[in-house]
Structure formats: C-alpha cells, structure tokens
Amino acid sequence: MLNALPNKFRAWLFRPRIEHGAIMLTQRRIFIIPTRQGFTLVFVLVVMLLGDINYNLSLGYVLTFLLTMMAVMSMLHAFRNLAHLEIRAGRTEPVFCGETAQFMLHFNNPGRLSRYQLCLVQAGESFWKNTHAPLQFDAPAGQDTEVAFPLRATRRGWLQTGRLRLYTEFPLGLFYCWSYLHFDTRCLVYPKPLGDAVLPAGTAPDGTGMRNMAGDEDFSGLRKYTAGDALPRIDWKAYARERGLQVKQFSTPLGEELRLDYADTPDRNTEEKLARMTRWVLDAEAQGLHYGLCLPNGELPSNSGIAHRDQCLRRIALFNLDSETR
Amino acid sequence: MSKPLIYGLLLSILMVIAPHAEHLPLWVSALCAGLMLWRAWLTYSGKKLPKRWLLLLITVAGTAGIVLTFHTLFGREAGVTLLMMLATLKLMELRDARDAMVLVYLACFIIITNFFYSQSIPTALYLLATMMVIVTTWVHLQARNIALKPRVRIAAVLLLQALPLTLILFVLFPRVQGPLWGLPQDAYASTGLDDHMSPGSLSRLSLSEAVAFRVSYNGQPPRRDQMYWRGPVLWQFDGRAWTPGRSPFPVVPKFTDLGQPVDYVVTLEPHNKHWLFALDVPDKLSITATLTDDFQLLRKNKVNARLRYAARSYLVYHANLQESPRQLKRALQLPPGQLDPRARQLAAEWRAGSKDDADIVRTALAYFNKQGFVYTLEAPPLGINSIDDFLFKTKQGFCEHYASAFVFLMRAANIPARVVTGYLGGEYNDVGKYYIVRQSDAHAWAEVWLAGQGWVRVDPTGAIAPDRVERGLSAALSDKAALPYMERNPPQWLRNLRFNLDALANQWNQWVLGYDSERQYAFLSRLGMESITWQKMALNMSAGIGLVIALFALYMLRHLYTRRPDRVQAAWLRLCRRLAGSGLPRAAHEGPQDYAERVAAARPELAATIVDLAARYSALRYGVPGDEEAKRDFLQRARNLKV
DSSP states (O other): GGGSHHHHHHHHHOOOOBBBBEEOOOOOTTTEOOHHHHHHHHHHHHHHHHHHHHHHHHHHHHHHHHHHHHOOOHHHHHHHHTTEEEEEEEOOOOEEEEEEEEEEEEEEEEEESSSSEEEEEETTTTTTTOOOOEEEEEETTTTEEEEEEEEOOOOOOEEEEEEEEEOOTTTTTSSSEEEEEEEEEEEEEEEOSOOOOOOOOOOOOTOSSOOGGGGGGOOEEEEEEEEEEOGGGOOHHHHTTTTTOOEEOOOOTOOEEEEEEGGGOOOSSSHHHHHHHHHHHHHHHHHEEEEEEEETTTEEEEEOOOHHHHHHHHHTTTOOTOOOOO | OHHHHHHHHHHHHHHHHHGGGGGHHHHHHHHHHHHHHHHHHHHHOOOOOOOOOHHHHHHHHHHHHHHHHHSSSSHHHHHHHHHHHHHHHHHHHHSSHHHHHHHHHHHHHHHHTTTOOOOOHHHHHHHHHHHHHHHHHHHHHHHHTTOHHHHHHHHHHHHHHHHHHHHHHHHHHOOSOOSSSSOOGGGGGOOOOSSBBBTTTTHHHHHOOOEEEEEEEEEEEGGGOOEEEEEEEEEEEEESSEEEEOOOOOOOOOEEEEEOEEEEEEOOOOOOSSEEOOSSEEESSSSOEEEOOTTEEOOOEEEEEEOEEEEEEEEEEEEOSSSOOHHHHHTTOOSSSSOOOOHHHHHHHHHHHHHSSSHHHHHHHHHHHHHEEESSOOOOOOOOSSHHHHIIIIIIEEEEHHHHHHHHHHHHHOOEEEEEEEEOOOEEEETTTTEEEEEGGGGEEEEEEEEEEEEEEEOHHHHOOOOHHTTOOHHHHOGGOOOOOGGSOOOOHHHHHHHHHHHHHHIIIIITTTHHHHHHHHHHHHTTTOSHHHHHHHHHHHHHHHHHHHHHHHHHHHHHOOOOOOOHHHHHHHHHHHHHHHHOOOOOOHHHHHHHHHHHHHOOHHHHHHHHHHHHHHHHHHHOOOHHHHHHHHHHHHHHHHO
C-alpha cells in the first residue's frame, strides 16, 4: 500500500529529520495504515455480511456492524496510543567494538492514559517482517519510562541509531500506527582490544632503566569496576560479599612513565595497531601506570585515571575517521 | 503463549459453542467438550500439545462422523457442526499469534451461526457478553503483559463506543432482500402446522408454547368463538391420515351475503410453509398471496422470515353457494375397501332417519355430545379401523380425532365435507394490546357443504368440550397435568410478567429482527427523509458515522491536546516571566537553583526570597508529592514577591 504512493510524495512525507532534545509526537508525525490482519478482518466481515443478507439475519447484521465499528474505533485507539508521547534521547555509554550499545531513550507519558505495547525498531527494515525482534515496552500513565535500545557495535568510531520507527498495533492489531524518531544521539565505539599484549617498556623521566613492576604491589584502595578493567584486578572476595564489582588499585611510584606509541606497534594494518593500543591503554590503566598516548595525528601527555583513559580511548577510536569531531 | 491467554481463548470458544449444544448431535458435543477439557488440562499441567498426526486422525474421524450423521457436509446443520469441531481442534494446535487470531475470527463467525436458531433478546444479550470475552482475549493477544483490569476496560470501551455507530449502520445500511443464492433445504427451522393430519399430530403440537403468530385488531376484536384462523384444508383420507389432495380445477371462490368486516394485522413467525393464516373467510390482504378454491391463502415462496401483513375478513358469509360437482365429489371421498364398517353403518342409519343434511349434522353433534366422549390430550392408540376404534371403543380424543371422525361420518352419509386445520382463539396481551396465538392453540374442525348455505363450519370439538371454543384449551381439559405450566392457571403476576416479556419480544421482532428493506423505507420516511435511494442512505450513513467518530475523537484526545501545567509550575513560570521582564530571563538550560543563584547575584535585595522560593519549588515539583498546605504557601509567596 505504501509502495503505491508516488516516490516523491513518500520522500516528502517521510523526509528524514535529525533532531535533538525532546520530540513530541503530534498528529503530523503519526502515520497509520491497516495491517495484514486488518485486511483479513475485512474479508471476514464481507463473508459475514453476505451470510446476513442471504439468511436475512438481523442480529447477524448487528454483529457484523459491531465488529466493523470496533475495528474502526481501534484506529483511533491505536493513534491515541502514540499521540503526545514526549521522547528524549538520554546518554549512552561508550562500548567496545563487538559489544552491544544501549541507546537510552526516555518516553515521557504525561497523560492519565497508559500506553501499551510500543515497539521500537530500526526504520530500514520492512514494515511487515522484522528481521530483528522489535523492542517492546509499555509506557505507564504519568511516568517517565527509560528504554535502552540495543544496537550492536560493529565498527569503531561513532555509532548512530539512524532513523528509528516507533510503532504500535494496539489494541486489536488491525492498524499499524507509527512515527519516525531520528535523534542526533551517538555512541562512541572503541576498537575491540586485542586479547593480550605485552605493554611496551616504560621509561623513567631520566630515560634510564626498565619499568619497575614492583609498584604494582602497593595496594592503595578499591574503586568501582568499569568496562575494560583487567579481570585479575577485580576484588572477587568483595564481590562474594555482595559489595559489587570492585577493582583493586595500586599506586605506582612517581616518575614511572609509559609511552604508548602508535609507531611501536608491531602490527601491519591500522585497525590491528589500534586494537593493540586499546589493550595497552586498558592494561596500563589497570596497573595504575602513568601513560601517555602518541598517535600520528597528535599526542596526549602522560597521566593516569579513568578520565585520562577514556580520553585516550576516544582518541584511538576516532583516529583517522572523517566523522571525527571535537 | 501464556496460560491466561489460552484460558481466554478456551472461554471464548466455549461460550460461542455452548448454545449449540442443544441441537448438535450428542457425540459432537461430547467430542468438543472432551477436546476443550483436554486442552485446559494440557495448559494447566504445562504439557506438550498432541502430535500433528493424532489431530489429523481426529479431524478425519470427526468429519467422517458428520458425513455419516447428516449424509452431507454442505447443509447448514452439517456446516455449522463442522465449523465448531474445527474450532475446537484449532485450540489443540495453538502455536503462535496467527493461530490465535484465526480462532478469534472463527469465534465471531460461530456467533453468527447461533442466529440461525435463535435471535431472541436473551440470545442477543448472551452473545454481547460473549463478544466482551472475545474482545478482551483479542486485546490480550496484542499486548501480552497487560493486566486483566485494563484489558477488560479497553474491550468494554471499544464495545460501548461501537454501539451507537452500530445503531447508525443498522438503521441506514441499505438492505438487500435475500437470499442471494439458493439455500440448502435445512436452512430454516420449522415448527407449526403441517398439511398432514393423523391421530396425535395436533395433540403433540398443542404441547408447544412457541408463538405461531401475533394479531392486533383494528377496532373491536371478534368474539373468541369466532377466532378460527384458517390454515391447510385437508380433503384426502386414507383411513388414518388426512392430506390436502389435489384440486383438479382451481376456481375463484365466491363469498356472498357478507356481514361486518374485521380488520387486523398479523405478524407471522416463520414456519417454512407456503400458507398464511387469516380469520374465516379472508377477503383482502396487504401482501401478494393466492386465495385457493378452498379459501386458503398461499404465498409463492415459503414463509422463512417473520412476515407482517394486514388483512380483512368476514365472519358472516355464504361461501361457494354454487360449488362445482368435481369439488363436491372430492368432498365425498372415502378410503377404498371396507375399513370402518360400523361407522359407515351408523352414517347409513342417520341418513335413513333424517329429512335433510342439516338434520344429520345435528344428529352427529348430538351423538358426540351424548355418548360419553372425552376431550383429552392423551388419547389411547387406535387400530387399523381408526374411526371405528375411536367412535365405539376408546371414545377419547383431541380435536383431530373429532374432526376426522365427523368428516368421515358426513361423507359416509353422503354429505360433502372436509377437514380444516388452523388455530383457534389466542391469548390477549394487555401490555401490548394484541393477541398471541401459540402452537398450543392449534385446532382442527370440519366444513360441510349444505345446499343453500354453501360451506358451513362445524366444530365437533365444541359439542364435547364447549369450553375449548369459548375459553381456550386449559379450560376444556380435565387432565391439565400434560399441559405446559403456563397453559394451566398460573398466578396473575406471572401472567403479567409473561405478557410484558412477550410485548417486548414483539417490539424486538418488529423493529430489530423484522427490519427489512420495506420497514427501513417506512421508518426513514417517518423520520422525514424524502425520496430515499441507496446512495442517499449511504451518504447519510457515512455522514452520521463520521460525525460520531469525530465526537469520540474529540473526547478521547482532549487530554492530549490540552496541556495543563500544575498550579505550582504555573506560578513558577509566571515568576520567571516577571523576572525576565526586569531583565533577567531564565536560560533554557537553567534549573531553578542555578537561576535563583544568578538572580540573587544580580539583585541582592531579592536574594533571600528567590533562593528560598527556588528551593521550595524544587521540593514541590521534583520531591515527594507535597501536601496542599505547602503548595498554597508557595503560591502565596511567589505571588507576593515584588520584582
């Protein structure tokens, strides 16, 4: 049915718009067409009507009309199920390549009416056959519902949801009511870290001697686990005591300094080099070292800490990408 | 598929099938019940569904059983039975949402088949309840994790909203007079008089409470003993049963010396026969029908829908004073051979001892009256000489026995006579101001042809049980136990209740079930619609439906389009606007705290108040819902702030 629309009109009607902030689903943004099941019902109703006429069944007419009108009213209900939802994109945590990014979306339902069976899917997919199971959720009345839209990260750099289709077939499944959501929200994807890689040799500021691993033994405290921390550093005893995932931190003697240089990677192609560097950054941070980053397009001075680690990873993730901003 | 969903589907199917149990073959009811119990148990215990081949086996066996029972698969009964069996079998292979949708549609379809058997008000209400269950299940199917209460609410809202729209469609949808194609023989149910009368046939019918037709008289109704509703006329006797025989030369009947006419309107229940009922003798009719030479009204097609007609009859008349010799000869036919010798003997004696035909008639009636005959519903069985057995041995019978014996005696005495069947009397409904004629009012009487008088009605039953003619069946029978309860003497309140219900049923029949193209036309003209065409009806219908839907839309979406910030927020926004007016607009990103701090820095004289207000606002808006006191306090303070 949709294909019957002239292409130009379709292009205008469903013109892509990338938005930020909150989207309010007004009637101009909501589209509605009958589903396949809706057409089946039309067929059933026609058969019923023929039976009514043939056998002169007055109550048959009543039933047929009742069903017809319920179907028509369900269109209004389907529309109402989407109308005036307010949707905001929330923040998304960076992920490593190969993991699933969770795009947080907030569905604010200010009204007194609960919205049921909302489905979210990427817009590229066909109307009738969803290759991926859609994300289904309800938005209870007067509440802000937080929904994580999962998307598999397959390349480093910025990951975007593209156009999302929010649809519902509630209440009778006879009408497909949908709206497009296209937020400017994006998720940073770090390269997938190499399985294991030996850190390059560290250098003291005076430029002498090998890195002293002894520093690792100086336990200085615990901090919360963040993605990418080395498993041996997790305090499993604390975890067993149900204190959550904690990571042991070690102080390093001052002056120990590590230089993670792109040029030092033994790999041949860029992606592999970046994967190795990602591993280095993670390990260096896990071991509590001071480390600096050196990429062909710039350097980061030596430092340590989660913020520094994230900054390094960001630089690696966005290395040599056109979409690189900031 | 979740358990509650399956239970919902089971309940839906159970509710649509249950009313059919009454007329389904017993084994089909048992099979359906068994399958549903099995399914319920499987769901309850969480066991696996049966294998495909087993279901296939049951399906084939069931279909074969239906063919054996009905000798076809395509009649109405067989079709309905098959449909129900398939619906229950579908329950057994419920795998995904599509199967469930098929079941929902099937359930709706089976509801329609219920209307073949009954379209009464209770049926309609029951099926509305069934629709409620089906729609609730339907909604559940679409939203699996929705609780029962909102599910029921949504279904109820959908149904209630659809009701007024249905009414518009019902009134204005252009009606087409069916049938569109040939119907199977068993398309219509039938109870009522047959054109075949044998001992016991009318007494059996008399046990039925079913309504045959309803009559309302224009003006004064006739006396009760004049309410002879004429039905099939029977000429041919084979020694046991009476049948119409065949009229060789249909002649137009001639009525002379007519008395006062009686006008009335009959609403005839469908009986799947050709004849109509009218008071003796009918003259005018509002619909097309043929008046036969023995004064029956015949319709071209069988009456298989409720039929309403106005008629005029003359209760005082001379009918066919000049009857054709052929007809008179037909009216003297007796079974061949020497059946019933004693009755023939008796008739010969009467003939010998009387001066004219009318005298013989009087003698016969006196004979019935004096010889100890009993009027009863439970007549003993009769042998091969049925007339002799009845007249001389058992002496107990119902109206068909008396009519049959009387006509036999008349013919044996060489007086032309025939049996007339129909209804006698009726029950007056005070509430609806009409008479109800039931199957229990079925009656048989005789007509004899006398020179100079034409065909004269003689009711031998009146000679034995005059109460039957004057007051009705229950007054005439001494053994009332065999009658339905309501035909005996029920208390007055029960009688009134019954009249009220029947009056309601009558309105329902007239306006809902009998709403056909004619009635639609009449009704719309009365509403003031001129020159009614189907285009015009369709246009009005669309406009009406569009309007009602628009009203619903306005009502349903009103919450969505009117945004009412709460009072606290409104007061805060007002305050912000006032501050903006004094040169300190709130930036889009600024929360109340930040904004207050900035204002405080720029306007030190307001600092304490504004910071306090911002804190209160944050607490009221984002904290735990505050009490009314705190809100009022905030509103007061916000208003009092001098910018």
